[in-house]
Amino acid sequence: MTTASVSVEKKGVVRSGRRLFMSGDVACAEGALAVGCRFFAGYPITPATEIAEHMALRLPETGGVYIQMEDEIGSMAAVIGASYAGVKAMTATSGPGFSLMMENIGLALMTETPCVIVNVMRGGPSTGQPTMPGQQDVMQARWGSHGDYEIIALAPSSVQEMFDLTVEAFNLAEAYRVPVFILADEIVGHMWERITIPDAESIKIVNRKKPTVSPSNEFAPFKPDEEDLVPPMAVFGEGYHFHATGLTHDERGYPRTESAEAQTKLVQRLCNKIRKNKKKIIRVESAMLEDAEVAVVAYGIAARAALSAIRKARATGIKAGLLRPVTLWPFPEEQVAQVARRVKVIVVPEMNCGQIVREVERAAKETPVIFLPKLGEEPHKPDEILDTIRGRLK
Amino acid sequence: MTEELPHPYEKFLRKDRIPHIWCEGCGNGIILNCFARALDELNIDLNQVVVVSGIGCIGRVSGYTNTDSFHTTHGRPIAFATGVKLANPELKVAVISGDGDLFAIGGNHFIHAARRNLDIQVICANNFIYGMTGGQYGPTTPFDTWTTTTPYGNIEQAFNLVHLAAACGAVYVARWTTLHTRWLTESIKKALQKEGFSFIEVVSQCPELFGRYNKMETAIKMMQWFKETSEVQHFSDPAKAEITPKRIVVGEFVDIEKPSYGRLLREMKARVAKKK
Numbered sequence: 001m002t003t004a005s006v007s008v009e010k011k012g013v014v015r016s017g018r019r020l021f022m023s024g025d026v027a028c029a030e031g032a033l034a035v036g037c038r039f040f041a042g043y044p045i046t047p048a049t050e051i052a053e054h055m056a057l058r059l060p061e062t063g064g065v066y067i068q069m070e071d072e073i074g075s076m077a078a079v080i081g082a083s084y085a086g087v088k089a090m091t092a093t094s095g096p097g098f099s100l101m102m103e104n105i106g107l108a109l110m111t112e113t114p115c116v117i118v119n120v121m122r123g124g125p126s127t128g129q130p131t132m133p134g135q136q137d138v139m140q141a142r143w144g145s146h147g148d149y150e151i152i153a154l155a156p157s158s159v160q161e162m163f164d165l166t167v168e169a170f171n172l173a174e175a176y177r178v179p180v181f182i183l184a185d186e187i188v189g190h191m192w193e194r195i196t197i198p199d200a201e202s203i204k205i206v207n208r209k210k211p212t213v214s215p216s217n218e219f220a221p222f223k224p225d226e227e228d229l230v231p232p233m234a235v236f237g238e239g240y241h242f243h244a245t246g247l248t249h250d251e252r253g254y255p256r257t258e259s260a261e262a263q264t265k266l267v268q269r270l271c272n273k274i275r276k277n278k279k280k281i282i283r284v285e286s287a288m289l290e291d292a293e294v295a296v297v298a299y300g301i302a303a304r305a306a307l308s309a310i311r312k313a314r315a316t317g318i319k320a321g322l323l324r325p326v327t328l329w330p331f332p333e334e335q336v337a338q339v340a341r342r343v344k345v346i347v348v349p350e351m352n353c354g355q356i357v358r359e360v361e362r363a364a365k366e367t368p369v370i371f372l373p374k375l376g377e378e379p380h381k382p383d384e385i386l387d388t389i390r391g392r393l394k
Numbered sequence: 395m396t397e398e399l400p401h402p403y404e405k406f407l408r409k410d411r412i413p414h415i416w417c418e419g420c421g422n423g424i425i426l427n428c429f430a431r432a433l434d435e436l437n438i439d440l441n442q443v444v445v446v447s448g449i450g451c452i453g454r455v456s457g458y459t460n461t462d463s464f465h466t467t468h469g470r471p472i473a474f475a476t477g478v479k480l481a482n483p484e485l486k487v488a489v490i491s492g493d494g495d496l497f498a499i500g501g502n503h504f505i506h507a508a509r510r511n512l513d514i515q516v517i518c519a520n521n522f523i524y525g526m527t528g529g530q531y532g533p534t535t536p537f538d539t540w541t542t543t544t545p546y547g548n549i550e551q552a553f554n555l556v557h558l559a560a561a562c563g564a565v566y567v568a569r570w571t572t573l574h575t576r577w578l579t580e581s582i583k584k585a586l587q588k589e590g591f592s593f594i595e596v597v598s599q600c601p602e603l604f605g606r607y608n609k610m611e612t613a614i615k616m617m618q619w620f621k622e623t624s625e626v627q628h629f630s631d632p633a634k635a636e637i638t639p640k641r642i643v644v645g646e647f648v649d650i651e652k653p654s655y656g657r658l659l660r661e662m663k664a665r666v667a668k669k670k
Binding site: 078080081083236 | 410440441442444446454456457462463479481482484503506659667670
């Protein structure tokens with residue numbers, strides 16, 4: 001594997017010693033390359049296009065493949081195909097493309113395909129505001145494809161995290177055989193910041209478990225290991241002659257379209273492999289929460305404004321703190337509940353009309369939750385959040 | 395006691411999946427048989443074959459072939475196959491699916507894979523209707539025929555698939571009916587060895603639905619239609635090969651050489667590596 005820091009001095013990257021200066025979208029692409037992604041299928045869409053452009057430039061250098069598909073439906077299908085051919089694969093899009101991908105995101109869930117889908121969120125619904133930020137797709141990420149399932153979604157709030165969390169997204173996808181979402185927003189995608197790209201050796205890389213049995217007529221490609229509920233993954237061309245389908249199937253991968261038992265067993269396991277491993281998956285970050293009387297729960301770009309507001313509040317003697325879900329799905333319910341028990345009020349700024357706030361309310365139980373919506377071109381101003389904090393503590 | 399003799403193509407099938415779900419008289423079994431025969435005659439390493447299908451009756455074919463196989467969402471087998479082939483060019487990737495899957499919901503993927511000259515083989519079982527859902531009309535239903543959703547006769551024009559494939563850039567295009575098993579097998583063999591995008595349309599009988607609605611309620615009657623109206627015309631103009639109740643032109647339409655996507659991609663990667 002190439003050391004990312006050696007060759008990124010390309011279009012869109014400025015170097016300064018060990019530190020680089022780049023956009024979030026480019027950092028995301030570099031993170032993917034660093035963790036071993038060698039296939040990208042996508043369709044141009046603002047504000048995620050720069051990820052595709054950078055992958056088109058860099059993948060051929062690393063022996064990988066970039067292909068621009070005819071639409072996002074095809075992109076997602078090609079990503080699943082590449083992953084089943086044994087290559088780490090991803091796509092990147094925004095709201096309208098995310099909607100089209102939902103069909104095959106369901107297929108990826110059902111066939112337990114490790115892959116990463118980046119959604120650089122813009123304003124919706126429909127074509128909405130292509131160059132403006134939004135956080136309107138977080139519920140779509142959770143529930144957008146039909147049927148019942150659990151997924152993993154990560155929310156970066158800086159250019160550095162666009163790199164780091166893309167690495168983590170691939171690791172989680174490989175570990176749990178599940179599509180993993182990066183839910184970024186237009187600001188995080190387009191803004192330029194300083195970033196440190198770690199040495200290749202220090203980047204943790206997780207690869208999918210391989211079957212330990214030899215190919216045979218009895219091979220069961222969807223038989224999970226008891227411990228983590230994840231089946232080891234055979235890929236095409238290894239001689240296993242396995243079958244995979246979007247239909248409800250048994251451990252052999254064979255369709256079981258009329259068995260209540262097969263449906264229950266499969267769908268419950270697909271949910272449980274995430275639910276039961278929640279503690280290992282979920283990551284939150286907190287700041288100044290120890291003695292806080294008011295907590296702000298925020299993610300993505302909104303968390304940056306929140307942190308600034310909290311510092312200002314502290315400067316005036318208000319005990320405020322931040323809880324930032326880095327993992328949005330599975331939702332860090334217990335972490336929010338713990339904070340809720342200690343504070344008087346929770347403030348949730350979000351760039352939508354109220355999505356994650358519902359999860360926060362559910363976890364917070366009796367603790368009041370104030371929602372601060374934001375739509376349009378700007379993120380929350382720290383003072384808007386500060387005013388709310390002040391208003392509530394009077 | 396009689397000894398049970400293995401079927402010569404048994405090794406191409408997942409025996410534990412047989413009997414299949416297809417109706418009596420269905421043409422899908424013939425297509426699967428010709429595909430197995432082609433693999434056998436070419437002596438292809440089955441470990442390197444991936445069969446990809448979409449949704450519909452023929453979509454179940456991937457579950458019956460004893461190779462790596464994937465049953466995708468409706469209309470997406472070609473897009474899925476694109477990812478497989480590009481990620482591992484060593485694999486032979488064959489898409490076997492139906493007319494509705496490949497040309498209605500999946501039409502966009504077909505035209506673009508053909509345009510790219512992606513190295514895959516696409517075999518379309520054209521039975522003129524959506525069989526799995528009970529016989530509704532689709533993009534290849536001939537004009538003025540009857541289906542469950544054209545109770546007053548079909549007023550839509552049908553796709554001429556070989557013309558479409560040729561226009562989109564496929565390097566090999568053929569059409570046969572399920573009656574032309576030897577020709578079909580030879581075509582599949584050719585397609586499997588061809589560099590680039592090859593397309594074979596197999597006009598197939600669905601006596602249960604298309605047949606019943608159009609006064610051909612048995613496989614024999616449907617195949618009689620194929621027998622009486624099919625004309626073998628090699629390398630005739632695909633534009634003039636529309637299927638009508640009165641005429642089914644079959645044969646090879648296109649067999650040309652053109653650099654495939656895989657080759658161009660390899661060359662591009664080599665150039666990039668050299669530059670570095």
